[in-house]
Amino acid sequence: MSTWNLDKLFAPRSIALVGASPREGSLGRTVLRNLGRAGFTGPITPVNPRHREIDGRPCVARLSDIAEAPDLVVVASPPGSVPGVIEDAGRIGAGAAIVITAGLGHGPGSLAEDARQRARRYGLRIVGPNCLGVMAPRAGLDASFAANAPLPGDLALVSQSGAIAAGLVEWGKQRNVGFSAVVSLGDKADVDFGDCLDYFAADRHTRAILLYVESISAARKFMSAARAASRAKPVVVIKSGRHAQGAKAAATHTGALAGSDGVYDAAFRRAGLLRVYDLDELFAAAETLGRQKPFQGSRLAILTNGGGVGVLAVDRLIDRGGTLAELSADTRTALDAVLPQTWSRANPVDIIGDADAHRYAAALEALLKDPANDAVLVLNVPTALASAPAAAQAVVETVARDRETAFRRKPVFAVWLGEDPQAGRAFEAAGIPHYATEAEAVQGFMHLVRWREAQDILMRTPASLPQDFAPDRAAARAIVERVVSEGRTWLDPIEVSGLMRAYAIPDAPVTLARTAEEAGAAARPFVEAGGTVAVKILSPDIVHKSDIGGVSLDLTSVQAVEEATRDVLARAARLKPGARVTGVTVQPMVRKPKARELIAGIAHDDTFGPVIVFGRGGTAVEVINDKALALPPLDMNLAAGLVARTRVSRVLAAYRDVPAADLEAVQLVLVKLSHLAADLPEVRELDINPFLADKDGVIAVDARVAVAPVSGRRASAPHASFAVRPYPVEWERRLPLPDGREVFVRPVRPEDEALFLDFFKRVTDEDLRLRFFAPVKDFSHSFIARLTQIDYARAIAFVAVDPDTGEMMGAVRLHADANHESGEYAILLRSDLKGIGLGWRLMQLMIEWAKAEGLAHVEGQVLRENSTMLEMCRQLGFAIRADPDDPDLKVVRLDLEA
Numbered sequence: 047m048s049t050w051n052l053d054k055l056f057a058p059r060s061i062a063l064v065g066a067s068p069r070e071g072s073l074g075r076t077v078l079r080n081l082g083r084a085g086f087t088g089p090i091t092p093v094n095p096r097h098r099e100i101d102g103r104p105c106v107a108r109l110s111d112i113a114e115a116p117d118l119v120v121v122a123s124p125p126g127s128v129p130g131v132i133e134d135a136g137r138i139g140a141g142a143a144i145v146i147t148a149g150l151g152h153g154p155g156s157l158a159e160d161a162r163q164r165a166r167r168y169g170l171r172i173v174g175p176n177c178l179g180v181m182a183p184r185a186g187l188d189a190s191f192a193a194n195a196p197l198p199g200d201l202a203l204v205s206q207s208g209a210i211a212a213g214l215v216e217w218g219k220q221r222n223v224g225f226s227a228v229v230s231l232g233d234k235a236d237v238d239f240g241d242c243l244d245y246f247a248a249d250r251h252t253r254a255i256l257l258y259v260e261s262i263s264a265a266r267k268f269m270s271a272a273r274a275a276s277r278a279k280p281v282v283v284i285k286s287g288r289h290a291q292g293a294k295a296a297a298t299h300t301g302a303l304a305g306s307d308g309v310y311d312a313a314f315r316r317a318g319l320l321r322v323y324d325l326d327e328l329f330a331a332a333e334t335l336g337r338q339k340p341f342q343g344s345r346l347a348i349l350t351n352g353g354g355v356g357v358l359a360v361d362r363l364i365d366r367g368g369t370l371a372e373l374s375a376d377t378r379t380a381l382d383a384v385l386p387q388t389w390s391r392a393n394p395v396d397i398i399g400d401a402d403a404h405r406y407a408a409a410l411e412a413l414l415k416d417p418a419n420d421a422v423l424v425l426n427v428p429t430a431l432a433s434a435p436a437a438a439q440a441v442v443e444t445v446a447r448d449r450e451t452a453f454r455r456k457p458v459f460a461v462w463l464g465e466d467p468q469a470g471r472a473f474e475a476a477g478i479p480h481y482a483t484e485a486e487a488v489q490g491f492m493h494l495v496r497w498r499e500a501q502d503i504l505m506r507t508p509a510s511l512p513q514d515f516a517p518d519r520a521a522a523r524a525i526v527e528r529v530v531s532e533g534r535t536w537l538d539p540i541e542v543s544g545l546m547r548a549y550a551i552p553d554a555p556v557t558l559a560r561t562a563e564e565a566g567a568a569a570r571p572f573v574e575a576g577g578t579v580a581v582k583i584l585s586p587d588i589v590h591k592s593d594i595g596g597v598s599l600d601l602t603s604v605q606a607v608e609e610a611t612r613d614v615l616a617r618a619a620r621l622k623p624g625a626r627v628t629g630v631t632v633q634p635m636v637r638k639p640k641a642r643e644l645i646a647g648i649a650h651d652d653t654f655g656p657v658i659v660f661g662r663g664g665t666a667v668e669v670i671n672d673k674a675l676a677l678p679p680l681d682m683n684l685a686a687g688l689v690a691r692t693r694v695s696r697v698l699a700a701y702r703d704v705p706a707a708d709l710e711a712v713q714l715v716l717v718k719l720s721h722l723a724a725d726l727p728e729v730r731e732l733d734i735n736p737f738l739a740d741k742d743g744v745i746a747v748d749a750r751v752a753v754a755p756v757s758g759r760r761a762s763a764p765h766a767s768f769a770v771r772p773y774p775v776e777w778e779r780r781l782p783l784p785d786g787r788e789v790f791v792r793p794v795r796p797e798d799e800a801l802f803l804d805f806f807k808r809v810t811d812e813d814l815r816l817r818f819f820a821p822v823k824d825f826s827h828s829f830i831a832r833l834t835q836i837d838y839a840r841a842i843a844f845v846a847v848d849p850d851t852g853e854m855m856g857a858v859r860l861h862a863d864a865n866h867e868s869g870e871y872a873i874l875l876r877s878d879l880k881g882i883g884l885g886w887r888l889m890q891l892m893i894e895w896a897k898a899e900g901l902a903h904v905e906g907q908v909l910r911e912n913s914t915m916l917e918m919c920r921q922l923g924f925a926i927r928a929d930p931d932d933p934d935l936k937v938v939r940l941d942l943e944a
Contacts, residue, residue, distance in 0.1 A: 048271075048864040051171045052237070052245045054141025056227055057185045058117035059088045062109060062140070064131050065123035065147070066092030068100045074122045076191040077146065077179065078103075081120070084181075084188035084195050091116065108134060115139035120179070120189045125149040128175065129160040136168025144189050145174035145235070152233065162235040171241075177232025178208030181215070184226060184251055192228075199224020201336050202246040204239060205258035206231050207286075210325075214256070217329055222474040223336040226252040240264060240271035244864035247275035254335035256328065257283040262313075265654045265769040269317055269677075270839040271864070273770075276318035277504075280340055280497045282331045283319045285310055309651040312675040316684075316770060318504050320497045327489060330481065334490035337479045338457050343420025344495045345371035346488075347413045348394035351401040351437075352427035355463065356394030359423060359484040366492045371419035377412050384408035393419075400431040403440035410441060414448045414456050421457040423487055428464050438462055438469035442476040457494070461487045505831045507799040508681035509710075511717065515550060519725050522548035526728050530755050534586055537751040539631045546746055549718045551734075553746040554636050558584065560629035562608040562615075568632040569607040578602050578635040581610045583618050587625035594621045600635060607632065636747050640704045641738035642697055645673070646715055648723050648732040655767035656723040658716055662694040663736040678720035679772035681796055685713035685720075698739065705741040712739050715746075724765055724772040728753045771838040779891065780849075784883040789855060791891060794843040798834045798854075799827070801845070805854040810877040816912045817874045819935075833859075840866065842895050846884055855879050858888040860896055860904065869896050871906045873915075880914075889922055897942050905939040 061081060067074030074094070078101060081090050092100045095107035106112055109119065109131070119135040121128055121143055128147055135143050143165065150158035158175055165172050173180055179190025183198035196215045201223065205211040208230040215228060226249065229242055239257060246252045255275060262268045275281050285307070314321045322328050346368055350356035360370055373381075373393050381389065385405065390396035397409050406424070413422045424441055428434045438460070445458050460480040462469040473480040481487040525541050525548070537545065539556045546553040559565035569579045583596030591597050595617045598610035611630050618627055645663035648656055654677060661673030674691035676684060689695050689712060700706040715737070723729065731752040738745050765772050778792040806814070806825050814822045836843055836859075843859035856875035862868070871892055875885050896904050907929060908915050916926060919938040929935035 048241050048267075048866065049245045049248070050865050051141040051169065052241065054117040055144070055171060055173065055180060055237070056182045056187070056245070056249075058142070058187065060091070060114065060116040061086065061088065061118045061120060061187075061189065062091045062093055062112060062116040062135075063120045063122065063189075064093040064109065065121060065127075066094050066097075066100050066105065067122075068097065073146065073191060077120060077122050077189065080179075080188040080190055080192065080195065084183075085186035086188075087186060089116075109140070110134060110138055112138070117141045118189065119143040121145045121147055121174075123147060125157055125175075129157055129164055132161040132170065132172070133164045136165055136170040139168075140170060142171040142173070144177070144180050145172055145232075146177055146179055146191065147174070148176040148232075150175045150233070150235075158233060158235050165236060172236035173229065174232040175235060178205075178211050178230035180230070181228040182226070183224065190228075190230070194219055196228050197222065197224035199226060199336060200251060200253040201225050201256060201332060202242070202249070202252040202254070203228045203256045203258075204231065204242040204246075205229065205256075206234070206260040207258055208232065210258045213325070214328075214332065218332070218336075221333060223332055234263060238264060238267070240267040243268075243271035243275040243281070247271070247278045248864075252279070253339070254280040254282065256332060256335075257281065257319075258328075259283055259285045259310075260287060262310075262653055265313070266771065266839055269313060269654075269769045270771075270837050272314075272317035272319055273837055274840070276497075277501065280335055280494070281317075281319045282322060282328065282335065282493070283314055284322050284325070284328045285314075306651070308673075308675045309654050309657050309677075312657065312677050313654055313769060315500075316677045318497075318500045320493055320500065322493075326486075330486045330490045331493045333481065333486075334459075334479050334493050337477045338459075338490075338494065340494050340498050341420065341457050342498060344369045344499070345418065345420045346491055347371045347373075347416065347419035347422045348425065349397065349406070349409055349413060349422060350394050350425035350427070351397055351399055351406075351429070351432075352425065353390065353394070353396045355425050355427055355461075355484055356390075356396055359425065359488055360394060362485045362488040363492075366488060368488065368492055368495065371416075374416050374418040377416040377418065380412040380415075381409060384412070399427070399429050401437070402432045403436040406437045407440040407444045410444045410458075411448070414444070414458075419456075421459065421491060423459045423461070423484075423491065425484060425487075426460075426462045426469075428462075428466070434462055434464070434466050435468040435472070438466070438472045442472050442478065445476060445478060457491075459487045459491055503683070503687065505828060505835065506683050507827070507831065507834070508683035508797045510797045511682070512714070515714075515718070517550065517718070517721055517725065518548040522722070522726060526726050526753055529753055530728055535752055535754065536586070536589060537753065538584055538586065538628070539582070539633075540584075542749050542751050545722075545751060546749065549722050551715055551718055551746055552744060553749065554633050557632045558629055559611065559632050562611040565611040565630055565632050566604040566608040569601065570604050572634040573601070573603055573607070577637075579607060580633050580635055581607060581614055582631050582633070583614050584628045584631050585618065585622070585625045586628075588618065588622055588627075594618060636738065636745060638738050638740050638745075641740040642694065642707055644694065644712070644737040644739055645733070645735040646712075646719060646737045647734055648719055648729060649675075650730045650767075654769040658688065658719055658723070660688050660716055661692050667735065676716075677770050678723050678768065679770065680717050680720040682710075682713055682717060683796075685716040688716060689713060707739040708741060708743045711743045715744055720772075724768065724775075727756045727765070727767055730754045774838055774842075777842070777844070777895065781846075781887045781891070783887065787882075788849065789846045789884065789887075790849045791844050791846050791888070793838065794834050794836065794845050794857070794859075796831075796835045798845065799830050801847075801854045802830050802833060802857075805857075805876060808876045808878060809874065813874070813877050816909055816915075817872065819907075819909065833857075836861075840864075842892070844888060844891055844895075846888060856884050856888060858885075858892045860892050862896075862899065862901060866900065867902045869899075869901050869904045871904055885918060886922075889918065893922070893940065893942070902943050903939055903941045905937060908936045908938055910934055910936050 065074040066078045092105040097105045115138040119140045188195040192212045211230045543556040557568040578600045581598045601607045643663040672693045676688040698707040734746045734749045736747045841861040845857045846855040858873040860869040860871045924938040924940045
């Protein structure tokens with residue numbers, strides 16, 4: 047349901063409390079008192095059949111006795127009554143319910159599931175059960191049993207834990223940090239993280255979002271909402287249970303490396319969320335985000351009256367990957383004029399222990415004007431030589447003057463050691479983030495830097511895949527389907543090699559030999575060329591070959607190969623008498639003395655689905671534990687980021703007499719594995735180890751693939767197990783035009799930026815104005831990135847490409863709302879290609895996608911002078927009406943459910 051009826055939850059006009067009570071200490075009494083003292087201006091109706099009034103408020107026996115249905119129903123009645131209360135609330139037309147009551151159980155047959163099903167019938171939204179409640183200070187709402195209400199502000203807190211939510215509210219009151227809303231989700235029967243992210247991303251009163259996560263249940267919904275929200279505003283997440291790794295046994299090294307918390311970390315990274323690891327860090331993030339907007343740049347200037355604490359701040363900054371700003375020549379000159387000769391003449395700017403308010407103000411003013419830094423950290427060590435509160439006031443006044451006159455407000459962070467109360471109050475009143483220690487301040491600064499960097503990384507245009515990469519999906523599917531149909535779990539080496547070839551992943555060739563003589567013949571070309579070969583038993587019943595001596599390596603002659611084959615077959619018959627033995631595989635030994643030993647593969651997570659794993663390879667991969675995870679689909683940028691997060695990435699560069707490895711080839715294999723995971727949902731684990739990389743490229747020396755049948759939603763919906771919806775290859779089309787030409791139409795890809803740049807050069811200024819409702823002169827990277835980098839879970843953009851020239855001819859896009867009910871479309875054609883029927887074909891394809899996605903209607907805004915577009919919409923069945931907010935626009939709408 048997403049944001050449906052959430053306005054009734056966070057800004058209700060009327061409230062009913064079921065389970066209200068006059069008994070002191072009861073849940074119903076506490077919630078009623080909180081509702082009454084929060085300043086809510088609408089009617090609050092207690093519901094309890096045993097009382098006629100509570101606290102002077104008229105009480106009704108049941109919800110149906112209320113004359114006008116309340117927007118919000120708060121439930122604090124016993125567990126057994128909750129499903130009936132939800133039924134009554136839905137029947138009378140309430141919009142949302144907060145179920146504070148605990149003890150409703152979980153899963154099928156539980157009271158919680160009963161309540162959820164009843165609510166869904168009426169479109170009633172539920173927060174909880176088993177939650178602290180919901181607080182929205184701007185609406186005067188405190189529907190909770192928290193000890194205190196939060197201060198009003200622009201941070202939204204969404205917490206799975208009521209205790210954490212209550213703790214942050216208390217911390218905020220002490221630090222004068224306010225919230226736009228505080229939501230305790232509890233058991234998430236309905237409203238979850240995805241719903242709240244969608245709501246607060248669009249809420250103009252919310253500047254940043256804080257999440258406390260214990261588990262995610264709807265991975266794709268969460269990822270889609272998180273990606274959208276993080277592009278709009280900072281989202282900070284803390285997850286508990288980082289070391290609560292499941293006890294499931296993994297069949298491959300790749301599976302063993304893909305620990306639960308590592309997958310969550312990959313998900314948060316992919317969505318552009320800022321992850322913190324403890325409550326202190328979350329408080330630091332809240333302090334920063336509550337007072338400071340994100341900014342460009344990472345260069346920090348440090349101003350201090352104590353050299354030691356300044357050096358500690360530098361150490362912390364470097365530890366966290368920050369940049370210590372240089373001082374420009376002009377700034378050094380300006381500081382020479384206002385500081386004593388003994389000042390540090392470098393960053394940190396040490397203005398000496400006797401620095402008074404005037405010296406702080408003069409030095410800070412110079413640093414704020416310096417273009418060589420992006421932010422300033424001001425530190426104060428209390429001394430008997432100067433007043434710390436006066437210095438704080440000087441900083442506040444200097445910052446205020448700068449904000450009035452500067453074109454760009456430069457961020458300022460403060461640390462007054464000893465946490466002087468007077469200084470703290472001054473900083474809070476001025477909206478300057480302040481911290482107890484230099485470490486916390488640097489941490490807060492880096493939170494904003496990291497969030498901005500994450501957004502920049504997500505918006506980078508990836509390199510295109512090689513033109514000749516076209517996986518043989520049919521061959522790969524035939525291999526996997528045969529193995530699954532035979533009831534086998536593992537592909538044999540011959541099948542694995544076929545799968546590698548289908549996705550153009552270089553591997554050592556494998557030959558099947560049923561007899562010693564066949565093995566010798568297969569080995570002859572390699573040994574005569576001076577190489578060596580390996581012989582391995584091939585049996586669906588013998589997975590761990592070395593356990594029975596089923597592997598013989600470094601064989602140098604045909605005779606040695608034949609003898610080894612006889613020995614391997616005999617040993618298998620003796621030690622595994624019931625095993626089905628197909629024969630042996632013969633494979634050349636790969637000798638690459640300067641190659642790096644890596645691992646790459648696919649694992650499966652129960653929550654987030656397929657995961658791509660990369661790291662240091664070899665037999666001790668779990669012990670070394672140098673790995674990184676990423677959620678597919680991957681492009682070359684994401685693959686590069688995955689590689690860079692490992693320690694082994696450093697030795698992929700050149701060192702001593704070892705040339706650099708072909709990094710692009712490594713990244714390309716990871717992208718190919720991502721395609722394989724999308725195309726073959728039956729693949730549950732894939733392990734390439736060792737995976738060798740050197741200056742000549744890469745090669746898979748050994749690989750194992752586990753498969754399982756798909757069922758349920760995974761069998762019926764493409765890529766259903768993917769947390770991030772992959773490129774929808776199934777929507778590629780060749781569409782005929784009325785003049786006999788054929789165009790290739792496909793979904794847009796992130797690497798299409800150059801295609802769009804060339805396209806816009808062939809669109810007239812007038813056509814651009816009709817599309818964007820204003821003149822467009824600058825096609826910046828960020829502008830085009832928003833057109834090419836979309837979330838296929840809630841949007842589509844089709845580009846029409848001339849199959850002969852590869853040039854873009856036009857595009858249509860549709861973006862669904864958070865409820866996935868309505869979509870807003872836009873279309874643009876190359877100006878020299880209007881009138882050939884291309885626009886009609888693109889509109890039809892867009893409508894086909896909307897129907898397939900289950901949207902109820904499609905709509906758009908069209909300039910009233912754009913008669914061509916209005917006429918096409920009319921012919922396609924769109925209803926057309928005037929836009930009530932703009933007389934120059936028409937609103938066109940097509941109902942799809944008729």
